[in-house]
Amino acid sequence: MTLETDLLGVTLKNPVIMASGTFGFGEEYAGLIDVSRLGGICSKGLTLRPRAGNDGVRMSETAAGMLNSVGMQNPGVPHFIERELPAMKALGPAVIANLGGGDIEEYVEGARLLDGSGADILELNISCPNVKDGGMAFGIKTQVAREVVRAVRRAYSGPMLVKLSPGAENLTEMAKACEAEGADGLSLINTLVGMAIDVETRRSLFRNRVAGLSGPAIKPVALRMVWDACRAVSIPVVGLGGIAAWRDAAEFLIAGAAAIQVGTATFSRPDTALSIIDGLGEYMSRHGFERISDIRAC
Amino acid sequence: MTLETDLLGVTLKNPVIMASGTFGFGEEYAGLIDVSRLGGICSKGLTLRPRAGNDGVRMSETAAGMLNSVGMQNPGVPHFIERELPAMKALGPAVIANLGGGDIEEYVEGARLLDGSGADILELNISCPNVKDGGMAFGIKTQVAREVVRAVRRAYSGPMLVKLSPGAENLTEMAKACEAEGADGLSLINTLVGMAIDVETRRSLFRNRVAGLSGPAIKPVALRMVWDACRAVSIPVVGLGGIAAWRDAAEFLIAGAAAIQVGTATFSRPDTALSIIDGLGEYMSRHGFERISDIRAC
Amino acid sequence: MLSEVLAVRSNEMLLPDIGRLTVEAAAPARPGQFYMLRPEHGAMLLGRAISLCDRQGEILTFLYKIVGKGTAELSRLREGDPLRLTGPLGNGFPLEDISGKIALIGGGVGVAPMVYTARALRERGNTADAFLGYPDSPYLHETMKTLCDKVTVATESGVCGAKGYVTDIFDPEKYAAVLCCGPLAMMRAVAEKCKAAGTPVWLSLENRMACGVGACLVCTCKGKSGGNLRVCADGPVFRGEEISLDA
């Protein structure tokens, strides 16, 4: 029995990956948990140029979830390649560079710099607001997503995941379009778009009005979308959204995910991912599964 | 100061309405709470013909939410008009008849029977699976929804809400289309589509595979959609989705809702709606609001 | 019916997975009825439907088995902790329609409602025998001995009483009526034996519930005539011939 699993040609020690934006560049958690045991780590969302992120309140806890409005604060791709990436690689787990952008040119230039930089996998985040399209995210309309995936595919030669938004107008059509444009795999779901209002000031809590909802609250929705995506495409799908325990992870693997990501639950318990790794191992032994792919429902 | 509010020409004692499917036909709760204090009650979802509903597991609790797969079990519109409706009307709150259907003909015939039957408002549920369209809900694609709203509008002469699905491909376009086709108001959001898997049997917990997610978990998403809908149309919007306390209700009213519905939270605390009515009154006094519409953000 | 937040009076584990909780509440209840129990500060959305195990004076006793997060939360309640109690709910056993010698059959935590049922029968002047089945260590059987003419215990492990299933011992021919609460397999066996013997049987079902009052329709079971019945409001007690116990 082995937890080792292949993702886009990269061998992961196990199928448990830390989700982008929830694990910094890995080193932040190195003092708290044994980071080397993880299957992979997605970097904080990167953009070509550094971004300071949003002003005002950035987080609000909700029922079994949290809204965040960090706004892509990151040091920029060049800084990442020079400083954070070497340190990430030294941690052991597979390194997944998560890339966003405000327009296609920024995506492409970021991808070009990352190509050959040493990251194991590129995760293309198409949930960023498109500055040329009034701020509607690239990941909503299939045709818009298609263009950014096509352009980045030309610029990046390594294995590439496209991270889908649950706000996609037609998720399975979106998944198929990404596959057709050369994505090697998909990851989903990104955060749901939510909102919170301060009832005393009667204004949105967040300057940007909306914010991304994550956490156990969204798990049932994420699982349904992962199931649908797995049946729409033949490339691997990485499942995420509210996974907080091995049982959740097993549900996504049964639904057809090749690997899973743990995000917000790490904030509740820093060792969530490690206990998922342990729990999946015990689950596999109990059921006599030899490898992760055996977990998938027939 | 008054909580009394107008909804589609109907005077409600207060803007707190019990959501369809969570309050039966009202009488079920009459032994537990003072039902007469409520602003309105939406009936269990009705269809022209009686339906037995789904087999197998119908409910599973999730983090701050629940999945349900009841499957439109109801006695049918004729039975409702003869038996449940008179009893509902005797309770005092405004009566809102929630109507679904499997095809446009069934919707239209149900609406025709309900027209003039004595219900104060019709709430048209377009989240039902369209049996002629492979089960995709009427509420996903604007064009499909447009047709059912248009047809029902011709068949029903009284005030009519259209209840929108959060799965609509384009929510604001959908809202505008419903307004254009003669909806007098909108209510949203219906449940999100979710899923749960039994990790021991490795099968979906629900025979119908998917199920509807409701409860506090979905509130941030519902609030964002209600805000968007309120800015897309000029007809009244009734907000619902995870409302469990007066603060939640106030958020929806600030976002622009004319009234709100309480659903799943009633299961946690049967008196949730009553405490929301009390809490809204205190909130209005504290802020010097004269009427419910004053709560709306400028 | 009430829906009130009350202070837990006591809460103790009888076995590692079986707990007993008491509260004080004035409202009357019938044997076989249940309450929705929800810790006021709990993390779960829904209450848990728990049968009334006993009622003496104004002390209500509930027995629960830890099967998931909700019941684990019940087990962590301590004296004084606030617990929302909604009930009594459901129909309960129709004791007024029954006369003669009664058999009370309980399996596992399904033994719970039989205690108050036995007490009520005794108060009505009825006599009852109890047949109690457990996987391993038994509980409440000593209490039942004080309330019944005869108590037969069977355990799957053989640790107490007969080894095996109490349903194999029970003879429906000897009784005017049978009341049963337990796992599905037990209720199927009892229903079948009673049908063959022509003895009327009432079964108390359980299911996941949300509202507990018949409004939400998530707890339905199959009626023999094809329609769906609400376990919470049409039951939880059904005549054996009313319902289908197929999976």
Place this chain on the structure above:
Amino acid sequence: MLSEVLAVRSNEMLLPDIGRLTVEAAAPARPGQFYMLRPEHGAMLLGRAISLCDRQGEILTFLYKIVGKGTAELSRLREGDPLRLTGPLGNGFPLEDISGKIALIGGGVGVAPMVYTARALRERGNTADAFLGYPDSPYLHETMKTLCDKVTVATESGVCGAKGYVTDIFDPEKYAAVLCCGPLAMMRAVAEKCKAAGTPVWLSLENRMACGVGACLVCTCKGKSGGNLRVCADGPVFRGEEISLDA
């Protein structure tokens, strides 16, 4: 750094909205550091960032103010209840860089970190005066009297000490360095006075946090140079001139 579930040693309310909780943990911590506290069976997703108030032997003391559901949950913990402690986190006060007479300024629950800071300063042979401001009833001021040369208390209500703000009394000219933790308005006033007097000042900030370790970037504050600083990992203690305290 640890992230462990420990048993609550004690938990008591000093005022209706101010609680004091202790646990036993061996790992060392610096004054001004904080921990994420999350009741293991709580309904909240996230821990709450709480400053270390005191440390004697292996007993850690935390002071918290009930401001929402998370801190209300902390207040309901009883002896023995499991509490996840993650920390110590953040930089803490740079006591090794400070010499001479120190002023410790605390406002409300911001008084908490000053206790362990005063204790550590005394152990280092430093002398400190404390200026403690409260809206109404004071707390920890008696403990501070045992650890500082002089303790000045001011309350907005006038119930104890001077009526008004302690920042109006405090004179930065008399001190080699100032350490402050309190509401934003207090920290602005202190930073301004210290700047005018040329006295170095360190401010301990608070903000909503998720990870507590610098990974999630939700707790940032504005740096004077324009960039965002992480309160959890770059702070919570900043030099007055490093950060912008504008709304």
